[in-house]
Amino acid sequence: MNRQETLQHYKENPEVSVLIVGAGVNGVGTFRDLALQGVDVLLVDRGDFCSGASAASSHMVHGGIRYLENGEFRLVREAVQERNHLIQNAPHYVKPLLTVIPVFKWFSGIFNAPLKFIGMLTKPSERGAIIIKIGLIMYDAFTRKQGTVPKHQFKPRGVTLGEFPKINPKIRFTARYYDGAMHTPERICAEMLLDGEAAYKNANALNYVSLERASGNTVTLKEEITGESFVVRPQVLINAAGPWIDFANEKIGFQTQFIGGTKGSHLILNNPELRAAIGENEFFFENKDGRIVLIYPMKDKVMVGTSDLPIENPDDVHCTDAEIDYFFEMVPLVFPNIHLSREQIVFQFSGVRPLPKADVNNPGQISRDHSIRVTEPDDGLDFPIYSLVGGKWTSFRAFSEEVADKSLELLNLSRKVSTRDLAIGGGRDYPKTVVAQEKWRGTLANKTKIPAERIYELFERYGTRSQPIAEYISQGIDTLIKSLPGYSQREIEFIVQKEKVIHLDDFFIRRSMVAKLGQLSSSNLDEIANIIGNYLKWSDIQRNQEIQRTHQVLVEMHGIVLERE
Ligand SMILES: Cc1cc2nc3c(=O)[nH]c(=O)nc-3n(C[C@H](O)[C@H](O)[C@H](O)COP(=O)(O)OP(=O)(O)OC[C@H]3O[C@@H](n4cnc5c(N)ncnc54)[C@H](O)[C@@H]3O)c2cc1C
Structure with missing residues (x-):
């Protein structure tokens, strides 16, 4: 069905088993999974597909080695495994990425990590060689069985200087390990939702359709191009609005405080000297403030990022001058003699991580794990709402599977197909x-x-x-x-x-x-x-x-x- 036919279909048949609001990677992943199980499902987004947090990521398909120091072992294990699945299921867009950690110290961090685990140290602090080694051994252990990417290595100063002549000569070591790179998260989402539509005739996705309000058994949606409203009657509403989850719940009459998002920005630079200096490797390191930042090869350009700043309203997100200064001060820590200028910026983007609301001093400590928050039906609404809080891009499939299973249980249906080894779009x-x-x-x-x-x-x-x-x-x-x-x-x-x-x-x-x-x-x-x-x-x-x-x-x-x- 084309867009007009789809809209007409819902005007004539407003009953739908599942309505998903928000077509970032979590909404799209859940949509595809439910469609594969033969569930009639409608996915809507107030903007284009994959235009929120899912378009603003650091483009890393990774386990998140840094989260080990917050004690998030479950998340890292799952994400490393999902990284491997994505490299296999979307090989056209997700490629193994050699990640280089420049190490300037031997010991710092080793005493801090246990303190962080027990919550006594809240500030980020410089990580030395030993703590990075421990993290990488754990990282390898999580992925040993799948063997999709090689194990980590440590290279001494001499070898490092030979390979990266422009690197800061104060370097002591470089640690190397593999993660994944995805240059086009937007295309992965687009192809995945087309796969969902192809899997089942009553699975439809509409961009530029927003959630307006709900009452009883009815949800009102607005088609943003014509301004016309229409209603659907779902048995469950999946709120996959990412950083806007609480705003979307408010529209349907619930005051929730699930999200405490932080803003992150990135720049894409046309700097051939920096691009040549990093080769095909991502550099992943600590800025002066202890935050982990990155310099990442993106085709013939270089991406640098990212910040981690509290923000109230995700609609206000944009990259500020102060963030640009922050990035321009961070690159010389690793490549001190490469000149950067604002004219080299060809694109910049910002987004809000849909993190769970948490009372911490440092945003880096907020859990990156995902959860489904259930709002049961009440006097005002006849159906439940499942709000999808948090999660990494990398682990969307596992999160979507969990959400789909919960929805199937509600609908009294059982799973027919697993998405674990299922190719995406042009990866088939x-x-x-x-x-x-x-x-x-x-x-x-x-x-x-x-x-x-x-x-x-x-x-x-x-x-x-x-x-x-x-x-x-x-x-x-x-x-x-x-x-x-x-x-x-x-x-x-x-x-x-x-x-x-x-x-x-x-x-x-x-x-x-x-x-x-x-x-x-x-x-x-x-x-x-x-x-x-x-x-x-x-x-x-x-x-x-x-x-x-x-x-x-x-x-x-x-x-x-x-x-x-
Ligand atoms: C700066 C940054 C760096 C990151 N880096 C990485 C990384 O390198 N690797 C990794 O794995 N993860 C990373 N993440 C995390 C990851 O990108 C997000 O957790 C994930 O994309 C969240 O997806 P989502 O579908 O939940 O939300 P979103 O992608 O934000 O989707 C929510 C959608 O809901 C829509 N919406 C909102 N309100 C309404 C409404 N009323 N009606 C209809 N639609 C609505 C929005 O338009 C939006 O498209 C990063 C995130 C950020 C912000």
Whole structure:
């Protein structure tokens, strides 16, 4: 069903077993899981899919080695295992990432860690070689059986300086271990929700539909494009609104205080010297204030982050000048002679971690684990609400499974399919070796008559989803985008048609990496607005409004002013 048909369907049939509010990774993961079990489920988001915390992560698929010092062994074990599943289930988007911890001290931290476990030390403090070694041994132990990534290593100063000539010469060691990198969390979410829709005919996902209010057995939703409201009658409402969970509960008449979110920001820099200095490795280290920060390779750019600051209203989130200063002071701790400047920032983003409300002095101490908070039916509402609090991007599948199981129990249904080893989107039938990938691409090039280099590009961008894209491209006259080589008209049409693009910025910021990698310009904005506008039948006025909207989103949320050409 297309969007209009889906909306019409719910206007005529408002009964739905499960309504999920919020299409971040936890909402989308739960949606896919329930759809696979044959549950009729509606997923809505007031904005685009994966536009909240799930788009603002550090793009690490990780166990969270740092959480060991808060005693979060369960979480780390689960997250390491989920990291391995994601590397296997979404190999087109989640790749093993060699993480380097520069170590400047031998012993600090070893006495602090036990104090932290028993709650006597609340401030972050510098971690020395020994404590990092202990953490990495535990980390390896959690993942031993799966063996998806190699074990950690320690490299002495001489070897480190040989490999990273620009690193701070005060270095004593580097510790190395593997985690996972995902450059496009937004695409993982988009492909996962399409998998959910494909799994069951009564599973539907709608972006730009918000929760308005609820009473009795009825929830009122608002379609944000037309402003029209409609109602649905669920048996359970899953509140997956992330940092907005308490705001969403308030709309349905419940005062909750589940969330005590903290803000984190990141910058993406065009700094070829820094990019060359880090190689294909993430550098993960302590800033002067003891916070763990990162320098991360993102295609030909470098991402730096992150902050951890209390915030009242997640709608106020944006990266401040003070945070930019913080990042610019942190990079020289590891690479003292590399010059950074504000002109090198091509994109910036901020989000709020939906952490559980906690009474602690230091945000780093708040648990990163997840939980389902149940609000039982009462005089005002006939159905329960399951609020999904906390959790890591990495462990969304395990969290979603827990939520789906709880919903199945309520609905008196049983699980039919496990998501543990289930491929996501273009990770399905993904050729595992370089030779197999070449063969796969060769077959597709032969079949579609599309040049091998272009097939390579599509495969890198979409995994095996490049097959339906290439087939669609080959069925008509295609032209490359003049101002954005590497993308073509029919490729963009396919994405718009199949991936629920509503606004221009959905394409630039979430279905593609164009904005994130600083490839957006006024010319390609205009050229692609024409393609998307023709396809979606925008009037000239709508097209101009969409261009304006994209400029505004870029300035307000991502600190980017595009020069008008
Ligand atoms: C700075 C930062 C760094 C992080 N780094 C990592 C990392 O490297 N690795 C990792 O594993 N995890 C990381 N995380 C954690 C992870 O990103 C989040 O825990 C996870 O994405 C939360 O997903 P969610 O689906 O619960 O919330 P969200 O992604 O925020 O989704 C909630 C959705 O609800 C929607 N919504 C809100 N109100 C309404 C309403 N009234 N009606 C309809 N929809 C509504 C919003 O639009 C939003 O899309 C990080 C988080 C942040 C913020």
